[in-house]
Amino acid sequence: MSSIQSDHDRVEALMIRSFLTVSTGNRLPRGVLGFVRDAASRRCSAPARSRMHFLVAFQLVNVVRRLLSEGALNAALVPAWLRVRETEAPSQRRRSRGACWAPSAAALIAAAALIGL
Numbered sequence: 001m002s003s004i005q006s007d008h009d010r011v012e013a014l015m016i017r018s019f020l021t022v023s024t025g026n027r028l029p030r031g032v033l034g035f036v037r038d039a040a041s042r043r044c045s046a047p048a049r050s051r052m053h054f055l056v057a058f059q060l061v062n063v064v065r066r067l068l069s070e071g072a073l074n075a076a077l078v079p080a081w082l083r084v085r086e087t088e089a090p091s092q093r094r095r096s097r098g099a100c101w102a103p104s105a106a107a108l109i110a111a112a113a114l115i116g117l
Contacts, residue, residue, distance in 0.1 A: 060115050077104070 041051055077100060084096045 057115070064111055064115065 041054065044051065081097070081100065084093055088096065
């Protein structure tokens with residue numbers, strides 16, 4: 001039993017180390033580059049109103065990126081889709097897929113249009 005516990009502890013330590021490596025490698029450059037961007041925008045001779053418009057537009061893009069690429073959409077939709085796929089008939093799956101993906105696509109198109117404007 002102790003060898004199983006020992007293997008489990010090693011795997012757990014490896015997972016924690018891997019998690020910390022990836023999260024540090026992801027967050028550190030973003031933090032540094034974000035600081036450089038903010039410092040550069042402050043030193044810019046543009047009026048405060050123009051700088052505010054830039055930051056608002058930049059935040060809209062960040063919100064969309066966070067929702068899509070950082071997994072919020074996947075975390076919400078994939079488990080629900082897998083549950084439907086395992087329990088429902090093919091015709092019900094098609095209806096569920098349409099009910100799920102059509103509003104998502106419409107929201108993405110609207111967000112893209114808003115950001116484009």
